[in-house]
Amino acid sequence: MAAGREGGGKRGTWAPWALMSPAVLWLTLFFLVPVYFLLRTALSNVDFVGNTTFAWRWHNFSEAWTTYNSEFIRSFWYGALATLLCIALGYPLAYVIAVRGGRWRNMLLGLVVVPFFTSYLIRTLAWKTLLQDRGPFVSLLRDVHLIGANGRLLSTPAAVIGGLTYNFLPFMILPIYVSLEKIDLNLVAAAKDLYSNPWRAFRKVVLPLSLPGVFAGSLLTFIPASGDFVNASLLGSPQTSMIGNVVQGNFLATVNYPSAAAISFVFMAIILVLVLLYARVLGTEELSV
Amino acid sequence: MHDANFAIERGEFFAMLGPSGCGKTTTLRMIAGFETPTEGVIRLEGQDVSHVPPYRRNVNTVFQAYALFPHMNVWDNVAFGPRSRKVREAETKKRVGEILEIVRLTEFAKRKPAQLSGGQQQRVALARALVNFPSALLLDEPLGALDLKLRQAMQIELKRIQREVGITFIFVTHDQEEALTMSDRIAVMSLGFVEQIGTPEDIYHHPASVFVAGFIGSANLFRTHIDRRSDTETAVSIAGRPVVVPATDGDAVIAVGAPAIVMVRPERVRVVMAEPQNSSTGVPCTVTDLVFQGPVVRVALATADGQEVVAHIGADDQLPLLRPGDNVWAGWEGDAARLLPEPEPGRAPAEDSMIQPTPSPST
Numbered sequence: 001m002a003a004g005r006e007g008g009g010k011r012g013t014w015a016p017w018a019l020m021s022p023a024v025l026w027l028t029l030f031f032l033v034p035v036y037f038l039l040r041t042a043l044s045n046v047d048f049v050g051n052t053t054f055a056w057r058w059h060n061f062s063e064a065w066t067t068y069n070s071e072f073i074r075s076f077w078y079g080a081l082a083t084l085l086c087i088a089l090g091y092p093l094a095y096v097i098a099v100r101g102g103r104w105r106n107m108l109l110g111l112v113v114v115p116f117f118t119s120y121l122i123r124t125l126a127w128k129t130l131l132q133d134r135g136p137f138v139s140l141l142r143d144v145h146l147i148g149a150n151g152r153l154l155s156t157p158a159a160v161i162g163g164l165t166y167n168f169l170p171f172m173i174l175p176i177y178v179s180l181e182k183i184d185l186n187l188v189a190a191a192k193d194l195y196s197n198p199w200r201a202f203r204k205v206v207l208p209l210s211l212p213g214v215f216a217g218s219l220l221t222f223i224p225a226s227g228d229f230v231n232a233s234l235l236g237s238p239q240t241s242m243i244g245n246v247v248q249g250n251f252l253a254t255v256n257y258p259s260a261a262a263i264s265f266v267f268m269a270i271i272l273v274l275v276l277l278y279a280r281v282l283g284t285e286e287l288s289v
Numbered sequence: 290m291h292d293a294n295f296a297i298e299r300g301e302f303f304a305m306l307g308p309s310g311c312g313k314t315t316t317l318r319m320i321a322g323f324e325t326p327t328e329g330v331i332r333l334e335g336q337d338v339s340h341v342p343p344y345r346r347n348v349n350t351v352f353q354a355y356a357l358f359p360h361m362n363v364w365d366n367v368a369f370g371p372r373s374r375k376v377r378e379a380e381t382k383k384r385v386g387e388i389l390e391i392v393r394l395t396e397f398a399k400r401k402p403a404q405l406s407g408g409q410q411q412r413v414a415l416a417r418a419l420v421n422f423p424s425a426l427l428l429d430e431p432l433g434a435l436d437l438k439l440r441q442a443m444q445i446e447l448k449r450i451q452r453e454v455g456i457t458f459i460f461v462t463h464d465q466e467e468a469l470t471m472s473d474r475i476a477v478m479s480l481g482f483v484e485q486i487g488t489p490e491d492i493y494h495h496p497a498s499v500f501v502a503g504f505i506g507s508a509n510l511f512r513t514h515i516d517r518r519s520d521t522e523t524a525v526s527i528a529g530r531p532v533v534v535p536a537t538d539g540d541a542v543i544a545v546g547a548p549a550i551v552m553v554r555p556e557r558v559r560v561v562m563a564e565p566q567n568s569s570t571g572v573p574c575t576v577t578d579l580v581f582q583g584p585v586v587r588v589a590l591a592t593a594d595g596q597e598v599v600a601h602i603g604a605d606d607q608l609p610l611l612r613p614g615d616n617v618w619a620g621w622e623g624d625a626a627r628l629l630p631e632p633e634p635g636r637a638p639a640e641d642s643m644i645q646p647t648p649s650p651s652t
Contacts, residue, residue: 194370
């Protein structure tokens with residue numbers, strides 16, 4: 001038996017590498033190489049027509065932060081709010097589908113994914129139509145005096161955060177659903193048997209066991225939501241501009257590639273730190289269950 | 290579930306035994322509070338708890354697959370119940386420590402369930418329930434997930450723990466050997482009915498029905514009619530031979546002329562060459578098959594009218610040299626036979642399972 005396992009181990013030494021190599025090759029070509037060029041660009045000088053020359057210009061990074069710190073902070077703030085809203089909306093929905101879905105489960109999951117059949121851009125444009133000043137929402141909210149007679153939804157932070165929440169909600173629901181669906185319902189029965197009322201059974205058993213899903217969903221929501229520029233440019237105003245819009249502007253409008261590249265790097269670095277902090281808070285131990 | 294009316298004594302090791310689908314797990318879940326009886330009541334220490342939710346009932350369950358909380362270590366699993374009840378932390382600590390001692394898991398307290406063997410997980414499940422000092426501990430096929438060797442060891446272990454804590458154990462099993470080994474009393478169930486309740490000896494030697502006789506151990510069942518009856522004995526005929534069955538306590542009263550079934554355990558059947566005398570009775574048979582099974586030789590016989598008879602012959606018994614086709618007598622002492630009523634339609638085991646070899650407990 002031990003000998004057989006030994007043999008299996010030896011045969012297994014090259015197999016994982018062989019299985020990994022296509023993806024490693026792909027990521028090397030299309031991720032590492034571009035990152036290298038991006039880094040080169042970020043350290044370059046730019047002349048008035050947009051030509052770049054490599055110059056170890058570390059100053060670009062500090063400049064990116066000092067010039068655009070309000071956009072940075074706004075991006076992470078909007079991303080975090082959208083993520084929280086996604087958890088608040090997505091967790092109960094995923095819970096109902098996973099625990100009470102029964103034979104409707106697959107259909108309900110299908111409905112969650114249905115919006116993906118239309119393009120992201122079209123969906124956001126549809127939101128723009130819904131939220132416009134003479135649209136149904138605004139008139140309803142004006143009628144019940146929730147917003148003033150000249151109040152509007154479009155071009156407000158609420159519209160941008162709402163759009164982000166709407167667009168990334170499925171990325172929150174699906175991982176939470178997967179982690180909830182894996183939980184053995186006997187564990188809930190056991191908790192109730194051990195004198196826990198339903199709420200305590202949820203807090204002590206279901207919630208901790210579903211945290212890996214919440215964590216995965218948060219990453220899938222927070223990272224793209226913070227870096228998003230579509231929602232801010234279609235639903236927002238210059239006052240709600242996010243870091244994605246700044247990068248876009250630097251690349252396409254002012255043709256300042258080094259600045260755009262440096263902003264991207266600062267953004268990546270901050271995201272990385274935030275994600276690591278978040279993993280610390282949620283507890284890495286739960287992630288291995 | 291149909292009529293199931295029984296009382297379980299405090300401190301008793303009580304088994305509900307039956308084939309799958311007989312209602313034993315449903316009964317257990319009703320006692321635990323996961324299901325509500327449509328009729329009747331469940332009383333716990335005299336109080337009607339039929340509509341009390343599980344978390345307010347003073348019973349605890351050991352689940353079939355243990356249902357240990359995978360994100361908690363052994364200690365936290367065991368401490369879950371006391372903490373739910375807001376027992377003071379010092380008291381919880383003392384109780385958890387004690388119970389881990391009893392189930393011999395003290396040095397595993399910091400491990401997660403996934404890092405334990407099946408037998409250890411089983412003991413954690415036990416400790417997690419017992420730490421609450423429940424009025425009754427419910428065990429749903431507690432040993433079903435373990436292999437044969439471990440299961441036999443755990444049977445003895447469970448019995449030891451039960452004696453040590455003195456808590457009522459109610460456990461559900463389909464394994465008759467498990468029930469016989471551990472229980473003080475057994476309720477044999479079938480199709481939502483309780484067929485019989487009694488001590489293991491009672492149920493084995495004095496089964497109340499054909500179902501019980503066939504489900505616990507194996508049984509030879511002869512279909513017959515009552516010819517005559519008195520206070521001390523009943524006369525019937527098997528394969529055309531008159532056979533007398535002495536009366537015992539708790540016999541069903543069967544009218545003269547009514548159909549009845551005579552049961553004899555295979556280990557009580559003797560294979561002899563001449564007609565049995567004195568207190569013994571017997572029927573002439575033909576040998577159909579001989580199988581060596583280790584402790585016993587299983588001799589299959591057939592009466593003249595085609596009824597099958599099985600005899601288990603031990604090594605110390607005198608076994609004549611037999612071949613299939615030999616004409617012999619299947620004999621037994623008078624008190625080895627037991628008279629059973631004809632099963633009601635729909636409740637009889639299938640004809641071909643009337644004589645069943647001891648179901649092997651290995652799964």
